[in-house]
Amino acid sequence: MDAQALVCDDQQNFSLEVVELKDPTDKQISIRTQYTGVSIGTEFALIRNKISWGTYPLCTGYMGTGIVESVGKEIDEFFVGDKVYFRGNDSMKLVNGTDVCCVSGAHCSHIVLDPNTNHGAAKLPQRISMETASMFVMPAVALYGVDMSNPRMGQTVVVHGTGLIGMGVIAACAHRGCRVVAVDLCSRRLKIAQEMGADILIDATNQDVEDEVKKVTSDGADFVFECTGSPECIDLAIRLCRQFGSFIWQGHYGSEPVSMDFSSPHARRLQMFFPCDDGWQPCRRAVIKNMDMGTLQWNRCITHRVAWQDAPTIFSQINHGIDDSILGVVIDWQLL
Numbered sequence: 001m002d003a004q005a006l007v008c009d010d011q012q013n014f015s016l017e018v019v020e021l022k023d024p025t026d027k028q029i030s031i032r033t034q035y036t037g038v039s040i041g042t043e044f045a046l047i048r049n050k051i052s053w054g055t056y057p058l059c060t061g062y063m064g065t066g067i068v069e070s071v072g073k074e075i076d077e078f079f080v081g082d083k084v085y086f087r088g089n090d091s092m093k094l095v096n097g098t099d100v101c102c103v104s105g106a107h108c109s110h111i112v113l114d115p116n117t118n119h120g121a122a123k124l125p126q127r128i129s130m131e132t133a134s135m136f137v138m139p140a141v142a143l144y145g146v147d148m149s150n151p152r153m154g155q156t157v158v159v160h161g162t163g164l165i166g167m168g169v170i171a172a173c174a175h176r177g178c179r180v181v182a183v184d185l186c187s188r189r190l191k192i193a194q195e196m197g198a199d200i201l202i203d204a205t206n207q208d209v210e211d212e213v214k215k216v217t218s219d220g221a222d223f224v225f226e227c228t229g230s231p232e233c234i235d236l237a238i239r240l241c242r243q244f245g246s247f248i249w250q251g252h253y254g255s256e257p258v259s260m261d262f263s264s265p266h267a268r269r270l271q272m273f274f275p276c277d278d279g280w281q282p283c284r285r286a287v288i289k290n291m292d293m294g295t296l297q298w299n300r301c302i303t304h305r306v307a308w309q310d311a312p313t314i315f316s317q318i319n320h321g322i323d324d325s326i327l328g329v330v331i332d333w334q335l336l
Contacts, residue, residue: 006107010056014312026072031111036064037135038329050254054101061106063137087119142168144279153177161228
């Protein structure tokens with residue numbers, strides 16, 4: 001099966017390429033992609049080889065929505081025409097036979113996968129926005145960390161970094177009745193954080209973060225979610241915790257070892273949590289349900305919408321830091 005895919009080479013050049021997908025087996029379905037969401041954190045860590053999940057050329061992307069086009073003989077829970085959300089392709093090749101590493105290969109006009117795996121597919125509610133739902137992984141990653149650490153109503157939560165995962169943490173904690181403090185360097189993101197449920201905003205460009213947190217709670221926060229993925233932010237974020245508080249490593253810090261000042265969490269007797277991935281189907285279902293009900297208004301986090309033809313341009317802009325207003329990006333594959 002031929003398809004169009006967004007491909008990155010080892011010089012971090014982005015292009016749309018014709019690729020060959022394997023024909024679906026009896027245990028697989030094929031999907032016509034409608035939208036894919038872009039993770040401007042993890043995807044670009046992969047592109048820059050900060051995280052290595054394979055060799056170039058790469059097709060990144062690990063969240064999208066589409067419509068089922070064909071169903072294998074052994075599949076009985078999906079039908080042609082079903083609206084679904086998915087993680088990505090299993091494999092693809094360029095027309096010259098070169099393997100393209102799928103990490104996870106979602107930025108493609110067509111998807112072939114086994115739906116009954118941890119990174120498979122599931123049906124969407126009929127009324128949900130397929131555009132908004134295409135961003136499901138980021139709030140699911142956040143929800144997994146919140147569910148694991150379990151902040152309770154009335155407790156104070158600091159969200160250190162308001163990228164997409166940070167926004168998801170804010171929304172999940174706000175729904176639990178927590179008092180949420182959002183910290184970031186970008187005023188645009190802090191404004192969105194407030195819309196997602198943050199009670200207190202700290203702009204780290206012109207405010208002392210530790211002093212501001214002490215104004216909110218003199219002993220420190222009950223929970224601190226470190227969402228920046230920047231190793232240099234770890235020690236500061238730990239100092240924002242109260243004694244016997246909880247620290248959640250919600251960001252991804254790459255493949256290289258990271259260091260921290262051991263004395264600070266040791267003296268505070270902190271609990272630490274290390275969520276990984278998006279909690280699989282339970283968290284994804286919860287996120288999709290809350291989007292469908294309107295209790296998770298994730299469309300507020302979508303700042304840029306582009307047609308598939310313009311995907312290489314916006315990827316280059318993100319990779320080179322040209323536009324700091326970019327937060328949530330959705331690629332529209334419908335008119336291909």
